[in-house]
Amino acid sequence: MRYELMTPRQIRTAIDNRWPCVLPLGVLEYHSEHLGVGMDTLAVERVLHRLEREMDLVILPPFYYGAASYAVAPPERRGTVHVPGEALGAFAKALFAGLLRVGFRNIRGIIHHQSENFDAGMPTDLAFKNAARQAIFEFLDRDRGEGWWGRPESADYYEQHAQGGDPFSWIRFHPLMDAAVIKAFAFDHAGIGETSLMMALCPEAVDMGAFDETAWFARSAKEATPAFGERGVALILEHLKEVLA
């Protein structure tokens, strides 16, 4: 369900049943001449719209204003909007604090942008991960009182983890494609992988008439097809069903 459409009663159902509360996290970035600048975020959003037909899910309004970087191209007249990691931290921490106050304990961020080496992290996901940790610490201090970890009631803190009680698992992050999906499909920037995904998920953001042969990173996009995109979508859905289960 889309969070903005949910009534309080539906929100309570989602909280009580620990439905994943998912934040599509992304950027606005130049993807050569033939793709919409929201590609990385749109891919997450549109895949989640498919997933919600198959499982109970809260989909938060997507966050498009991540740290895109200007590595691909300068922004002038091309469309990249880069908001640096430092600026994202305060926003993200406040967002997570708010979601914890509402009652969500199974919050997930899903990101595609620069996520090929996800464990090491990149500015957008690192800013949100750090903010999540800080929001959880502050929430626990407020909710349980300072010294909560040192008190006798916490003696079984690590045993509680085994039963899923680890508060630091309340907010988790996942790449849209893990290593297995990347291996079986493709990971690129505006190449055959991303272009095919958009053809399958969001054809209104593809204009092959504007395709620019001169961009090395996008050259493989001429082989893109909706059918190949659907293959990628199927792999991504399998991966997400596993991590969100």
Ligand SMILES: [Zn+2]
């Ligand atoms: Zn991309």
